[in-house]
Amino acid sequence: MAAPSVAVDNLNPKVVLKCEYAVRGEIVIHAQRLQQQLQTQPGSLPFDEILYCNIGNPQSLGQQPVTFFREVLALCDHPCLLEKEETKSLFSADAISRATTILASIPGRATGAYSHSQGIKGLRDAIAAGIASRDGYPANADDIFLTDGASPGVHMMMQLLIRNEKDGILCPIPQYPLYSASIALHGGALVPYYLNESTGWGLEISDLKKQLEDARSKGIDVRALVVINPGNPTGQVLAEENQRDIVKFCKNEGLVLLADEVYQENIYVDNKKFNSFKKIARSMGYKEDDLPLAGDASYASYKAEKDGILQSLARRAKALENAFNNLEGIKCNKTEGAMYLFPQLSLPQKAIEAAKAVNKAPDAFYALRLLEATGIVVVPGSGFGQVPGTWHIRCTILPQEEKIPAIISRFKAFHEGFMAAYRD
Amino acid sequence: MAAPSVAVDNLNPKVVLKCEYAVRGEIVIHAQRLQQQLQTQPGSLPFDEILYCNIGNPQSLGQQPVTFFREVLALCDHPCLLEKEETKSLFSADAISRATTILASIPGRATGAYSHSQGIKGLRDAIAAGIASRDGYPANADDIFLTDGASPGVHMMMQLLIRNEKDGILCPIPQYPLYSASIALHGGALVPYYLNESTGWGLEISDLKKQLEDARSKGIDVRALVVINPGNPTGQVLAEENQRDIVKFCKNEGLVLLADEVYQENIYVDNKKFNSFKKIARSMGYKEDDLPLAGDASYASYKAEKDGILQSLARRAKALENAFNNLEGIKCNKTEGAMYLFPQLSLPQKAIEAAKAVNKAPDAFYALRLLEATGIVVVPGSGFGQVPGTWHIRCTILPQEEKIPAIISRFKAFHEGFMAAYRD
CATH class of the missing domain: 1.10.287.1970 (Helix Hairpins)
Incomplete structure (x- = not known):
């Protein structure tokens, strides 16, 4: 008999090797193991529940459906x-x-x-x-x-656009790993552009232009530009002026603009408004969307439920943002929209070396320690991409509001201990 | 300004050129046009409704959900x-x-x-x-x-198995176009094996073996064997003995067996039983499945609804099969399972030439004429693959039972007229 010809080591390497999905990766699997341990051996860990701040999955954390x-x-x-x-x-x-x-x-x-x-x-x-x-x-x-969710829509577009490994897609860094994974799966090249953390994760046309030219000089046929607005994992909301420049850039360069606008209702600041790229491309004007109208029987409860969810998310975002910014070595931009905070960690050199010694990225090392000490699950920034040499974590604002103070105090205690242990 | 770099003629050719989906193809689009014409100009066509026998979509034809x-x-x-x-x-x-x-x-x-x-x-x-x-x-x-439906499951497997155009998948001909389309989309090679119409669409190991060796001699790395049981579009149910041989063949040749068993409850003959390949591979034994049990409040109505649907489908299959076999130049195997008939057409040479003159496959030409004369929508066999030089149509057994006699008489009138018009 012949040996089986199909085995894990000869499956399609685009699927097996290149598709990493940090929001469901190592840390989450470890968290699930700890959760089982809590069930079978209560009291065996320094916390009594796992707090999932890793994935944008509000209803799993108790948010009631509308x-x-x-x-x-x-x-x-x-x-x-x-x-x-x-x-x-x-x-x-x-x-x-x-x-x-x-x-x-x-x-x-x-x-x-x-x-x-x-x-x-x-x-x-x-x-x-x-x-x-x-x-x-x-x-x-x-x-x-x-499509049934955003992922099949993104896959469909990548499949249409990518013919071979010389076809490139401009993607923000940090980005949601759906983009890096789907580009890898369809065999194309991810052409990165960096969001500018110092201007609140601003998208700068000059950087877009530079990355585009750099890719073209390497023979990459750049086909499309991905923009995530409001940002994931970065939570910023684009200014209208900036959006116009992006549309003009795509038109001039012959790029398909792939606008991911799934968080259009999640805006938490008064001085920013969501504008669809469709509207921007056609220019000016904004009205209401097509849901229960004032006067309908459900309208009052519909509006109360929806506003209640959004106002509570805004309070949670603000509380977590303030807490992060009050800690040594953490700097967190304002969350203007979406469901995430993406604070930057300035880690002591000793911590970076300790991470290296166990063959982990420093932010993954930090996230693992955080999980083991507190039960809080976050995603290392390395899963989304970041400027080399900087480290981040993505933390959702989704745990139930009454749990936020406990999360903050546990996080604070852990972080202070971590910084003290590795102080240079 | 640069011209837009992305246009229909430079999209991924695997998507645009190679994915043909006959059950939703030219004939169906033409049928939708005729349906609009019936609405806007009633009486302008020789029939007053379109009868969709093209797609296995029972609830769209009035079958009530359970x-x-x-x-x-x-x-x-x-x-x-x-x-x-x-x-x-x-x-x-x-x-x-x-x-x-x-x-x-x-x-x-x-x-x-x-x-x-x-x-x-x-x-x-x-x-x-x-x-x-x-x-x-x-x-x-x-x-x-x-997975949400069978298609994503098939795509997932093809994506895992196919690394490049030298990876092959053994597929029955005729086959459901999901397989040819997904293999093309993922850039692999379809290695055909022919079901034997003269033995009721039997699957012969000798043909499998021959096609496998032929493909290997061309440098194709054959990775998997697709078996559809009960068959689509061919409606046969595999014998247990045959299934054992298939399992042994896959084991000997190191092939993944991809068993499409979505029609396992649709069996219309007493002398055949559905056996899952999982069971066959582990050998012997058969019990009931996990639905309402006798004694539960819904059981009587659940069983009545389910049996009612299956018994009615069996009567429709038999009526259509008999009708086809009573027509000159049509030979139709028994429908043992699934939801389809796949009769063979022996067309006069003149009809074949008339089809050629308008650049159509003879069975597509026949199906188009059938639609225009009667409003009955079927799928040409060329969309599923067939032995070269043979012609078929796929007709579902799904129109409501009370419409079957009218379908049969309209079909008969059309077919007799067609044969008379093109008699050699």
């Missing part, structure tokens, strides 16, 4: 409910009416059928109307492709 | 319902209990959270128990990867 969305979803899942009398007392009137409208737009009211490849036309019409209303410019349902 | 599944889904999407008194009269008691169990297995009962990358552990445990019960052999939840 009732209106869930009502509509349940009614569309099981449309027979709409014919029952009891439904009127169980569901809000506007959820019933919204589900009825959605079902009417689905051929045969068949929510279990394959749809048009771009997504159900009636839903794309509603989304186009919402975008038009948000931006003040017309939107066309035929230009919209619905 | 109530139990939809009840559980609605309760999991909106768990607050479980706390309300009215829910007890709106939902069956076992759906309430099943949803409660499922929610308890999801960390934080958070159905809106990112899950473990392989899928929620508690659900994988339940699936493993169902597989163990079906096969009579243990199944391990850690070996199970949940």
Whole structure:
């Protein structure tokens, strides 16, 4: 018999070697192990719960879903409910009416059928109307492709754009690892540009231009520019002027602009507003989006739930940011949007050497120690990319608000101990 | 300003040129156009509705979803319902209990959270128990990867297995175009083996062996064998003996066996049983799967709905098969499983020349004429692959049962006219 020809060491190396996904990497696996240990041997660790600040996964940390969305979803899942009398007392009137409208737009009211490849036309019409209303410019349902989450959309674009290893995509550093992983998976070249930490993670056209020319001089055919706004993991919100320059740059250089705007509702500062690149590209004007309207039965509770979530996130962001900035050797930019803080660590030389001795990046070493001492899970900045020689961690603002003070005090105690232990 | 560097003619050619998807191709687009014409100009065509026999999409053709599944889904999407008194009269008691169990297995009962990358552990445990019960052999939840549909699972495997254009995958011809498209997309080589129409689409090891050796002699590193059982588009169910030979072949040749068993519940003949390749590989034993059990509140209606669907499909398959076999120049194998008939057309030479004159495959020419004359949408066999010089169409058995007699009589009238018009 022949030996099996397929084994881990001869799988597609693009998948096995190049795709690293720090938000689900070593630290998280270690945290899951510690969580099991807490269950089987309570009291065996210096903390009694694991606090996941690594992944932007609010509902896993107790954030409640928005009732209106869930009502509509349940009614569309099981449309027979709409014919029952009891439904009127169980569901809000506007959820019933919204589900009825959605079902009417689905051929045969068949929510279990394959749809048009771009997504159900009636839903794309509603989304186009919402975008038009948000931006003040017309939107066309035929230009919209619905995907199940952002990742398949990014993969689809990379697959279309990347033909071989000489095709490049301009990506911010730090960036969300979905971009580096999907570019590697599709066999292209990541062309980095650095966000400027000293100007609040600003995106500078001069750096874009320099990186583009540098890549072209190496024979890379740069095809697209990725912009994440609000930023992940960096939390900044782009200024309108800056966005105009980016659009102009893409037009001049013949680049596809890939705008990741998933955090458009998560803005925490009064002096910044989210502007879609679609709107910027067509220029000026801003209105409301297509959700329950004032006067609808659910509107008050919908608005209260949504505002409650966003206001609480803003308070958590501010509390964590202040706490980080009060610690020796940590400097944290303001979180203007999204769900993350990305503080910079100035670590003592001794700590850097201790990390090197165990073959770890200094920020990964720090994150591992933090986990072991406190149960707090963060992601090392090296998973997102950073200016060489700088070290960061990404910490979400998602743990429940009442847990934030405990997180801050545990973090503070750990950090002070760490700095004292490795002081140069 | 530079001209835009990205345009349709310089996108990734693997995506743009090589991925053909006949079940959503030219004929379907033409059918959608005719459907619009029927709406705007009623009476302008020789039929008054389009009958979609092209895609395995039962609920779009009026098949009702199974109530139990939809009840559980609605309760999991909106768990607050479980706390309300009215829910007890709106939902069956076992759906309430099943949803409660499922929610308890999801960390934080958070159905809106990112899950473990392989899928929620508690659900994988339940699936493993169902597989163990079906096969009579243990199944391990850690070996199970949940995907949203079969396509992402197939893409994932192709991505893992295919490193470059010298990596080959053995695929049945005819095959479902998901396989040819995903192999092309990931840049590998499709190594065809032919199902034998004269033995009811039998899979012959001697042909597998011959194609494997032929591919190897051309420097192709064959990595895996795709088997679709029950067959799509061919509808056959493999015999246990044949499955054993396939497993042995894969073991001897070091091939990964990719078994597509999505139609395991769709079996229409008494003398064939579905056996999973997992069971075959571990050998012998068969039990029930993990759905409502006799005695549960929903069991009677669940069983009635499910049996009703399958019995009706079996009657539709038989009626269409008989109708095809009663027509001149059509020969159709028995549909033992899945949802398709794949009759062979013996077309007059004049028809083949007429097709050639308009630059179409003869079966595509036939399908287009069928659509224009009757509104019936089928897929040409050339979209699935077939022995060169033979022509087929794939027709689903999914239109509502009361429409089948009309489909048969329209089809018969068209076919007789077509044969008369092109008689040699």
